[in-house]
Amino acid sequence: MLQVDVDRLRADFEALASIGATPDGGVDRTTSNDAHLAARNWFLGRAKEAGLDTSIDPAGNHSALLLSGSEHARTLLLGSHLDSVPNGGNYDGALGVLAALETLRVASEAGIELPITLEAIDFTDEEGTLVGLLGSWALAGMLTDEVLASPRGGVEGLRDGLARAGLEPARLIEARRDPSSLAGYLELHIEQGPVLEREQVDIGVVTGIVGSRSFRLRFRGTRSHAGTTPMDARRDAAVGASRFAAGVREVVVRDFPGCVATVGDIRVEPGAFNVVPGQAFVKLEFRSQEEEQLDRLEDTLLSLARLEAEREGLWLDVDPVGRWTAVVLDPGLRSTIAAVTAALGLSSLELPSGAGHDAQALATVTRSAMIFVPSAGGLSHDPGEHTAWRDCVNGANVLLATVLEVARAANELLV
Amino acid sequence: MLQVDVDRLRADFEALASIGATPDGGVDRTTSNDAHLAARNWFLGRAKEAGLDTSIDPAGNHSALLLSGSEHARTLLLGSHLDSVPNGGNYDGALGVLAALETLRVASEAGIELPITLEAIDFTDEEGTLVGLLGSWALAGMLTDEVLASPRGGVEGLRDGLARAGLEPARLIEARRDPSSLAGYLELHIEQGPVLEREQVDIGVVTGIVGSRSFRLRFRGTRSHAGTTPMDARRDAAVGASRFAAGVREVVVRDFPGCVATVGDIRVEPGAFNVVPGQAFVKLEFRSQEEEQLDRLEDTLLSLARLEAEREGLWLDVDPVGRWTAVVLDPGLRSTIAAVTAALGLSSLELPSGAGHDAQALATVTRSAMIFVPSAGGLSHDPGEHTAWRDCVNGANVLLATVLEVARAANELLV
Numbered sequence: 065m066l067q068v069d070v071d072r073l074r075a076d077f078e079a080l081a082s083i084g085a086t087p088d089g090g091v092d093r094t095t096s097n098d099a100h101l102a103a104r105n106w107f108l109g110r111a112k113e114a115g116l117d118t119s120i121d122p123a124g125n126h127s128a129l130l131l132s133g134s135e136h137a138r139t140l141l142l143g144s145h146l147d148s149v150p151n152g153g154n155y156d157g158a159l160g161v162l163a164a165l166e167t168l169r170v171a172s173e174a175g176i177e178l179p180i181t182l183e184a185i186d187f188t189d190e191e192g193t194l195v196g197l198l199g200s201w202a203l204a205g206m207l208t209d210e211v212l213a214s215p216r217g218g219v220e221g222l223r224d225g226l227a228r229a230g231l232e233p234a235r236l237i238e239a240r241r242d243p244s245s246l247a248g249y250l251e252l253h254i255e256q257g258p259v260l261e262r263e264q265v266d267i268g269v270v271t272g273i274v275g276s277r278s279f280r281l282r283f284r285g286t287r288s289h290a291g292t293t294p295m296d297a298r299r300d301a302a303v304g305a306s307r308f309a310a311g312v313r314e315v316v317v318r319d320f321p322g323c324v325a326t327v328g329d330i331r332v333e334p335g336a337f338n339v340v341p342g343q344a345f346v347k348l349e350f351r352s353q354e355e356e357q358l359d360r361l362e363d364t365l366l367s368l369a370r371l372e373a374e375r376e377g378l379w380l381d382v383d384p385v386g387r388w389t390a391v392v393l394d395p396g397l398r399s400t401i402a403a404v405t406a407a408l409g410l411s412s413l414e415l416p417s418g419a420g421h422d423a424q425a426l427a428t429v430t431r432s433a434m435i436f437v438p439s440a441g442g443l444s445h446d447p448g449e450h451t452a453w454r455d456c457v458n459g460a461n462v463l464l465a466t467v468l469e470v471a472r473a474a475n476e477l478l479v
Numbered sequence: 480m481l482q483v484d485v486d487r488l489r490a491d492f493e494a495l496a497s498i499g500a501t502p503d504g505g506v507d508r509t510t511s512n513d514a515h516l517a518a519r520n521w522f523l524g525r526a527k528e529a530g531l532d533t534s535i536d537p538a539g540n541h542s543a544l545l546l547s548g549s550e551h552a553r554t555l556l557l558g559s560h561l562d563s564v565p566n567g568g569n570y571d572g573a574l575g576v577l578a579a580l581e582t583l584r585v586a587s588e589a590g591i592e593l594p595i596t597l598e599a600i601d602f603t604d605e606e607g608t609l610v611g612l613l614g615s616w617a618l619a620g621m622l623t624d625e626v627l628a629s630p631r632g633g634v635e636g637l638r639d640g641l642a643r644a645g646l647e648p649a650r651l652i653e654a655r656r657d658p659s660s661l662a663g664y665l666e667l668h669i670e671q672g673p674v675l676e677r678e679q680v681d682i683g684v685v686t687g688i689v690g691s692r693s694f695r696l697r698f699r700g701t702r703s704h705a706g707t708t709p710m711d712a713r714r715d716a717a718v719g720a721s722r723f724a725a726g727v728r729e730v731v732v733r734d735f736p737g738c739v740a741t742v743g744d745i746r747v748e749p750g751a752f753n754v755v756p757g758q759a760f761v762k763l764e765f766r767s768q769e770e771e772q773l774d775r776l777e778d779t780l781l782s783l784a785r786l787e788a789e790r791e792g793l794w795l796d797v798d799p800v801g802r803w804t805a806v807v808l809d810p811g812l813r814s815t816i817a818a819v820t821a822a823l824g825l826s827s828l829e830l831p832s833g834a835g836h837d838a839q840a841l842a843t844v845t846r847s848a849m850i851f852v853p854s855a856g857g858l859s860h861d862p863g864e865h866t867a868w869r870d871c872v873n874g875a876n877v878l879l880a881t882v883l884e885v886a887r888a889a890n891e892l893l894v
Binding site: 149150151191192216255256257258274276278286287288289290291292293294295296297300302303305306307308309310313316317323324325326327328329330331332334335336337338339340341342344347348349351385386417418419420442443444445446 | 564565566606607631670671672673689691693701702703704705706707708709710711712715717718720721722723724725728731732738739740741742743744745746747749750751752753754755756757759762763764766800801832833834835857858859860861
């Protein structure tokens with residue numbers, strides 16, 4: 065059975081971790097920052113060194129290609145992303161891209177006759193510095209003007225981020241691939257949660273990915289003097305935003321078991337000791353496996369925001385900035401992953417993903433699946449994010465074996 | 480009866496308002512920014528044009544002087560400040576400095592024989608960009624290493640702010656004046672509250688200034704993935720800070736009538752949609768006329784912070800950054816102000832100040848008093864801050880008349 069080259073994978077992992085490394089052991093590779101652009105460039109360089117073809121599409125997705133000899137061969141995408149959250153960890157996204165590249169190298173060196181083209185792809189802006197899943201939505205043909213008009217990182221952030229990457233906004237949609245050209249999508253990723261570690265299981269087979277919605281809220285009151293404005297004469301934007309943030313936790317814990325909702329940011333203006341805040345900017349996100357529950361969460365949490373704004377005499381602006389539908393991953397590919405995992409002598413477990421992934425976009429146009437490896441302490445989006453190296457190697461070998469099995473099955477279909 | 484030159488005062492007011500003017504009609508003259516340094520320079524220039532002496536002390540206080548002919552004459556300080564809060568208004572501080580300068584010009588032109596030196600002084604950093612009342616505390620000899628070690632604007636902010644003003648940290652304390660050299664302190668200021676306007680009174684005679692205490696709080700939890708971290712596994716710093724901010728309002732309204740407490744800033748890290756916040760930085764300030772009540776507020780609010788931190792499994796760091804004692808202003812000067820106000824045909828009212836002022840520092844070393852003029856809508860620390868021009872002129876005339884009366888009384892003492 066073919067296996068990945070552990071030393072080569074390790075060397076790649078360490079080289080990549082050094083690009084945008086932070087003093088506390090993580091990386092800062094937000095979309096289009098210097099380190100992110102350097103990492104993507106490094107990735108193409110490593111692919112070329114391995115004799116692979118490379119390409120960059122109009123959404124900035126960076127690919128290494130191992131072409132099939134067959135005419136009209138479909139493409140099996142193996143992907144993840146090289147961008148990180150601000151001051152993030154070394155594994156999220158990076159492991160999946162490196163394992164995909166290693167899979168192509170092993171397949172290339174083994175001289176396997178491939179009925180399908182293998183493409184290791186680094187998707188643009190998975191983490192949402194600009195939009196979130198920008199590259200994968202574009203490739204899936206799901207990038208709408210509506211999404212681009214109210215991006216997570218703001219309109220200026222999107223414009224600047226695209227410009228830094230040499231991308232033209234109007235051409236992003238040209239990254240769309242014809243679904244009939246795709247043979248599927250596979251992604252290796254760290255779990256970013258505590259389940260696999262707790263259950264002492266080697267490999268997670270992902271059943272589906274939660275849907276999520278995100279909103280920017282702005283509470284607007286009256287900035288006034290903190291010494292001369294009596295408590296009952298205040299319209300304090302920070303009080304409204306705080307009551308809302310405290311209330312989100314309370315309501316979701318009480319009425320929405322299994323769902324998560326997060327106030328990830330509160331920013332207050334002007335932010336001085338002696339000024340009653342006139343404005344507060346809040347970032348809200350919530351997730352669920354069920355669209356119906358997302359609808360109920362949206363109703364409940366936005367009503368809460370309106371209620372708290374009213375109670376404090378504030379204006380409230382609500383700006384939806386993200387809406388990702390929950391998806392179910394392909395049962396056939398899930399069976400294949402479970403089978404090759406067992407053949408490798410590893411244990412596996414089916415589990416849902418609470419985190420969003422590029423597979424969410426891909427699953428809308430092609431059969432898609434994800435392989436999870438354990439995250440120490442469930443920690444992620446943090447410099448302390450860690451996955452044991454043995455688990456990384458296991459994940460890469462499961463990806464490789466799954467790809468070979470998909471290729472074998474495709475060959476049988478051809479024959 | 481001598482009166483101020485209304486046109487000259489108006490021209491000065493408009494010239495000053497143009498220095499650091501913001502698009503929405505206010506000024507941005509935080510301590511040591513370009514506009515603030517320019518305004519202070521402009522002030523000395525105007526003093527020199529009027530033939531007055533000028534000086535800058537080691538704390539950066541800028542003064543215009545009308546010297547007494549008498550040997551060993553004591554100095555009557557007339558002051559306020561030219562710095563503003565970020566994006567503040569045109570009246571706070573500025574009016575007092577301009578009226579002081581105008582008072583010196585009128586006295587100088589009238590050729591009055593003065594038994595005391597008159598000094599119009601622009602105190603450094605009243606608003607607390609760096610420390611708060613930095614110049615007046617220094618002059619009063621009350622600037623301690625403790626205060627300088629944990630400044631409101633942070634240690635780096637203080638260092639940079641002083642450097643920009645050409646001031647040496649070690650020499651600040653040399654600004655101290657011998658209390659026996661001082662004949663008193665008078666300050667004209669806008670009320671920054673609604674009382675005078677509501678009561679339709681021309682002039683406020685300030686009985687005392689509230690004490691205040693301020694703290695930086697840091698809530699530290701665990702930053703984690705907003706999709707994969709269940710609600711009950713979170714240690715969310717933003718939730719702790721929000722519950723605290725909401726609780727401050729509730730507790731103070733319920734248990735501390737007449738006091739004010741403000742969470743003027745909440746800052747969250749990392750501040751992304753998809754990351755449970757690991758840290759939240761909070762600015763807390765509270766004020767009362769009674770030291771005993773300040774003690775109780777401190778106990779109550781810091782206990783609340785500890786409680787909310789504990790409830791969410793957070794660490795809490797508490798850093799005191801300001802402690803201003805409540806002061807009573809001089810009954811003799813207050814009577815003088817009330818008397819000259821009546822002689823000018825204006826109405827007056829005694830009232831306390833909820834805002835901090837340089838008079839708070841001066842009152843600890845010399846007899847001090849403050850003259851208030853109405854603030855439209857009680858609004859302050861805002862570009863919309865406004866005082867009717869007639870009220871500004873009234874205030875300046877009351878200041879001038881009070882100075883002349885103090886000088887007359889000092890002359891009598893000499894005779």
